[in-house]
Amino acid sequence: MASTDFDTLIGDRVNQLRGTKVSQQALADAMRERGFKWNQATVWNVERGDRPLKLSEAEALAQMFHLRSIDELKPAAFREDYQKLLDATDRVGTAFEHARIALEELVRARQQLERTSIEASEEERSRLHDQLDFVNHLTPKRALRFAENPGRLPDDGKHPEAS
Structure with a gap:
């Protein structure tokens, strides 16, 4: 303005x-x-x-x-827009904190997955390797695709450039 x-x-x-x-x-x-x-x-x-x-x-x-x-x-409209902006900023901050916590959990799960793959059969190790590869190349776009289809790794290649 x-x-x-x-x-x-x-x-x-x-x-x-x-x-x-x-x-x-x-x-x-x-x-x-x-x-x-x-x-x-x-x-x-x-x-x-x-x-x-x-x-x-x-x-x-x-x-x-x-x-x-x-x-x-x-003007009232300006005050209302400003309040909406403050509310949106709060929501972004909350979402960021949730994402930070989720990423910490992801790191811990990845470490657990690496430890588990040592004790797994060859077939399980291959599946775990694919999961680790997915986690290692996780981008926001791939994370959203995964969130849309939980439990299934996106079939979009193994490298972030493919997503």
Whole structure:
């Protein structure tokens, strides 16, 4: 989102909060009382998105409109999108942790498989060798194919380039 687009959204939100009960001049007067060099034209430019807010101005407006934080100056859709982004980030973090645990388990299982192949018959050793080869060349794409057909190694060659 370009800065001017964001400024326009913030300006729309200031206009929405000001509503019809507070004139642009009254808002400018209240901002001047708080030490800002605002006039009616400043309010008009902010509401049109032609003038970005300074952080200190946003904090003053949030107090004047009885908002809990300056985040509430952002439009609701923006806040909802931001929350969705935070939720998605949490889900990615959780999935990453699950993948890390699964990879640790995979390493332990691979080591067990190597130990088992020493004690296996020739036929079992061949099957275990194929499984080890699969694990050694595991890529995310091959892992997804395997997940779609659990219990069956994908028939896509033995090298990661083939997947």
